[in-house]
Amino acid sequence: MAELTMIEAIRTALSRAMEEDPDVIIFGEDVGIDGGVFRATDGLFQHFGSSRVRDTPLSEALIAGMAVGAAAHGLRPVAEIQFSGFIYPTLDQLANHASRLRNRTRGRLTCPMVLRAPYGGGIKAPEHHSESIEAMLAHIPGLRVVIPSTPARAYGLLLAAIRDPDPVVFLEPKRLYRSTSEAVEDTGEALPLDKAFVLQEGTDLTIVAWGAMIKGATEATLQLAESGISVDLIDLATLKPIDRATIRASVEKTGRCVIVHEAPLTAGLGAEISADLAEHCLTSLLAPIKRVAGYDTVMPYLRLEAHYMPDTAHIIDAARNVMEFS
Amino acid sequence: MPTRSAGFQINCSAFLDAVGKPIGDLPKFARNKDILVALYSAMVKTRTFDSKAIALQRTGQLGTYASSLGQEAIGVGVASAMTDDDVFVPSFREHGAQLWRGVSLEELFLYWGGDERGNDFAKSRQDFPVCIPVASQFPHAAGVALAKVQKGDPGAAVVVAGDGATSKGDFYEAMNVVGAWNLPVVFVINNNQWAISVPREGQTAAKTLAQKAIACGIPGEQVDGNDVIAVQAIISRALTRARAGKGGMLIECLSYRLGDHTTADDASRYREDAEVSAHWQLEPLIRLRNHLVATHGWTKEDEQLLLRTCKKEVEAATDTYLATAPEPARAMFDTLFAKAPADVAALFEEVGNG
Ligand SMILES: Cc1ncc(C[n+]2csc(CCOP(=O)(O)OP(=O)(O)O)c2C)c(N)n1
């Protein structure tokens, strides 16, 4: 079985989806001969040709809106926004059209499109290249928002996103693109959307995280185990819709919860998860829920970036704090 | 320094003058009485629908409504040039086009009455519903055209928006890719001279809106948008080009918004009655009627019968619309996704089936 990095797994999934469905096409900035600035589409232009892998003009609102039109008329566009910092012009199309088309035509026109974008911090990128914008997108009804955390899950979730009959925003933690590799078999098997992954079962504490934060959360889980704290570790993966059942079941078992995200604290998805637990699992809770999140500030440029990013130490601190509560 | 000039010119075409006298030779289709009567009837039906919609809104039986008064020749002219292979991507003011395409009066009333089922057209199911966020429909047309090219489907996308819409980036972005990729899209601007209270001159210093096409490498032309013959002729020409793989085109239809922007607007706050009355002299129905009378023996009786028929149709559709019960509350979520995820499924329980 091949050892793939996340970027390779994404490329493998794209290639697979294009092989199996001639309606799948890719477009975006520099996705063609250049293979995308992160090389997610490397070789696809050469293999599938210039009509199925298209370099668009530099035109984000167009990219999203054209995807809507194409999806409504029989294609399965996988559009790329070069960096999540440039996703804002697409919000109009995502919120006003992609997410609403099926509903406002009562099922007559649909929008099976995927909008991919490299996402998050941690690679010392230029300004405007490192923001975490998932909450903004997750607030849009009718849209699915997915963030993978490993090569294998990136492969399976991207296949699922492309095959899904509704629009999906697929945010790829660029910090994880090449940081590790793992065995990924190109079986064409998708992973379920709308389902969180329980990465490790434990009894004392639930940690919910996603994307690049899974790395720190996994590391924290190992270190906490050494001091006898058993963690139920959940990779949320699909951020909208949230798999509330899995989180609730876990917290009903452990009674304690730490939520980790890279995005700023206020109005982040941690707030939603935390509110959901307060509403549904109050009697199971043994300690206040704790959020480990980015600061409520502008994403710092590369010199201060490390200070912004939640890391293993922050997660362990929060976990201990929650465990010590009585 | 020696320079080279990339000059351009913008043509404006018309076939009937304001009183319905032909300006030069009419195109072949416009010498056929049946075709002209069909175009005229469609415009009269559109106007009949329009006044009923306003009356219903005034009596609390319809939501905010955007009248197409005075601009009927654009919608009817555009749609009558299209075929079933084409896809219509409208703004919110092209009722005439929608009706011609096969959207029913009942569906239009339902939609403007606040019921999404009005967008679930029984006919012309490939067409987009009206687009409320101004100009955001332009990229959809590019996407539709891309799908056609990719799948080898015949036809083109025809997208309509107003003069105000040409100030938005989406307009330029879509026209730009249509030029760069040679996509079959016909861009139609209903230049009714106003975007709510902002006059045409307030949108741009460009002398014409049609010339905006030049920057995207596609042809742009103006047409008398109150002359349904001219509109159909030029859209047909643009569609023929597009279908032949020659790419997109921009058509600026010159017209005038005789009514308020919508039923929520009071245009007397920002424009003079005199300006409006002057434009009543140019409106599209009179000139075609005059032409029918002068050239094709259209009689008072023909006219009366047409008005009665339109009225009857519109009244019947009104009755059907008013007798249509709202959907159950769960319809809010029924078609949100192909298959409701758990959190949406939970909402069904919350609102029940009522
Ligand atoms: C993006 C956007 N901005 C503002 C509005 C509010 N609005 C609705 S119609 C309109 C004017 C549109 O003018 P024009 O494009 O000329 O079309 P017309 O209404 O004259 O047909 C405005 C400002 C809107 N619907 N969408």
Ligand SMILES: [Mg+2]
């Ligand atoms: Mg206008």
